[in-house]
Amino acid sequence: MTGGRGIRVPAGAGQPPAGVPSGVPPAFHLLAKPTGSVCNLDCAYCFFLEKEKLYPGQRSRMSDEVLERYIRELIAAHRSPEVTIAWQGGEPMLMGLEFFRRAVELAHKYARPGMTVQHTIQTNGTKINGDWARFFAENGFLVGLSIDGPRELHDAYRRDKAGRPTFDKVVRGLAALREHHVQWNALTTVHAANADHPAEVYRFLRDECGCEFVQFIPIVERPTVDGVPHGGAVTVRSVGPEQWGAFLIGVFEEWVRRDVGEVYVQLFDVALANWYGEPAGLCVHSATCGSALALEFNGDVYACDHFVEPAYLRGNIRERPLAELIGAPEQLRFGRDKLERLPRYCMECDVRVACHGGCPKDRFTTTPAGEPGLNYLCPGFKAFFHHVDAPMRRMCELLREDRAPAEIVAEYAAAGTSAVDAADASATPPKASSR
Numbered sequence: 001m002t003g004g005r006g007i008r009v010p011a012g013a014g015q016p017p018a019g020v021p022s023g024v025p026p027a028f029h030l031l032a033k034p035t036g037s038v039c040n041l042d043c044a045y046c047f048f049l050e051k052e053k054l055y056p057g058q059r060s061r062m063s064d065e066v067l068e069r070y071i072r073e074l075i076a077a078h079r080s081p082e083v084t085i086a087w088q089g090g091e092p093m094l095m096g097l098e099f100f101r102r103a104v105e106l107a108h109k110y111a112r113p114g115m116t117v118q119h120t121i122q123t124n125g126t127k128i129n130g131d132w133a134r135f136f137a138e139n140g141f142l143v144g145l146s147i148d149g150p151r152e153l154h155d156a157y158r159r160d161k162a163g164r165p166t167f168d169k170v171v172r173g174l175a176a177l178r179e180h181h182v183q184w185n186a187l188t189t190v191h192a193a194n195a196d197h198p199a200e201v202y203r204f205l206r207d208e209c210g211c212e213f214v215q216f217i218p219i220v221e222r223p224t225v226d227g228v229p230h231g232g233a234v235t236v237r238s239v240g241p242e243q244w245g246a247f248l249i250g251v252f253e254e255w256v257r258r259d260v261g262e263v264y265v266q267l268f269d270v271a272l273a274n275w276y277g278e279p280a281g282l283c284v285h286s287a288t289c290g291s292a293l294a295l296e297f298n299g300d301v302y303a304c305d306h307f308v309e310p311a312y313l314r315g316n317i318r319e320r321p322l323a324e325l326i327g328a329p330e331q332l333r334f335g336r337d338k339l340e341r342l343p344r345y346c347m348e349c350d351v352r353v354a355c356h357g358g359c360p361k362d363r364f365t366t367t368p369a370g371e372p373g374l375n376y377l378c379p380g381f382k383a384f385f386h387h388v389d390a391p392m393r394r395m396c397e398l399l400r401e402d403r404a405p406a407e408i409v410a411e412y413a414a415a416g417t418s419a420v421d422a423a424d425a426s427a428t429p430p431k432a433s434s435r
């Protein structure tokens with residue numbers, strides 16, 4: 001998640017930094033799942049629910065011992081002054097308010113002087129009420145709210161255990177967040193039901209939810225065996241590769257005409273960063289990855305939230321220091337593999353510098369030459385990155401001239417033509433394809 005303010009710890013509190021192995025990046029993300037995969041909903045496409053099979057018969061609740069160790073070691077392993085304490089699930093709010101009060105207290109206890117601690121929580125929103133919203137606001141939490149669009153599109157797959165729709169509860173939760181001025185982002189998954197409605201989804205988030213930060217996540221769901229994705233087929237709920245590209249293009253065309261600088265769409269910002277030659281800030285479209293790990297309720301650490309599988313278990317924080325698990329050679333190799341295992345087709349692709357082959361979890365198709373390891377979403381990536389090439393170049397040009405990328409909105413209006421045509425008319429030669 002992005003856009004948070006965080007809580008700055010007054011100088012004088014906390015402990016000195018611990019020694020950190022050389023392989024550990026200065027900052028990293030660890031998504032903690034205090035309830036494991038346990039959730040109060042039963043969303044049809046949710047890949048976490050399957051993970052219950054990893055811990056048969058165990059009560060999925062993070063103990064106070066694991067909580068304290070997690071926060072202490074997370075802070076100790078950071079060399080950067082900003083630390084993010086990120087909660088996810090399952091549904092983390094099932095832990096109850098007291099658990100999070102304790103997490104905030106522990107963060108204050110262990111943060112080093114001058115550190116900024118950002119608490120984030122990803123939630124389905126159905127449990128948010130005034131008490132929670134007040135707590136989030138008071139402690140500077142950044143809340144990621146899962147909402148898939150207007151009622152019909154949201155309720156297509158996001159249902160509770162009894163199969164009932166959840167839209168009304170989520171909207172009630174959102175109202176509480178807004179009433180208490182909590183910082184929040186929308187996390188909108190894109191799937192078979194909403195993928196053909198980009199403008200409708202985007203306008204709903206912007207106009208009816210008042211959303212200023214949006215993350216779109218493609219649903220690519222494969223059948224599993226023992227909780228592990230298997231084979232090259234996807235379920236009917238998954239977004240199609242071309243559909244993903246068309247969805248992003250549809251949103252982009254709306255955004256670039258009025259919302260640049262006003263609404264933050266994560267993938268557009270990531271694309272701009274890649275075009276500009278800055279770090280993308282999103283592992284999926286970065287050359288390498290491996291610094292976004294997952295922590296299960298019992299202290300088990302996995303390579304990534306998308307690889308909570310026995311083969312990617314790095315160890316347990318009750319047995320080994322967190323910094324050691326993060327800097328372990330196999331974890332560093334995992335991160336490098338994202339680049340080193342790209343098929344030749346990707347290496348020769350004209351939008352590789354923006355795409356970087358996408359997330360390895362979705363690399364289960366073959367290239368036209370039959371080489372394995374191509375991303376299932378490749379046709380969509382190609383279409384989207386080609387489509388935005390010219391406007392991205394134009395926004396980079398504006399940035400280099402110390403002007404706001406948002407000026408592109410007026411240029412499009414003045415040109416009275418399509419986004420691509422308008423940018424084509426004023427852009428410098430492509431950078432993305434030559435880097």
Ligand code: SF4
Binds near residue numbers: 346350352374
């Ligand atoms: S667009 Fe396709 S070929 Fe190009 S880098 Fe991305 S996944 Fe590879």
Ligand code: SF4
Binds near residue numbers: 291305306338358360
């Ligand atoms: S495997 Fe995918 S989600 Fe995980 S860190 Fe790498 S790119 Fe990111």
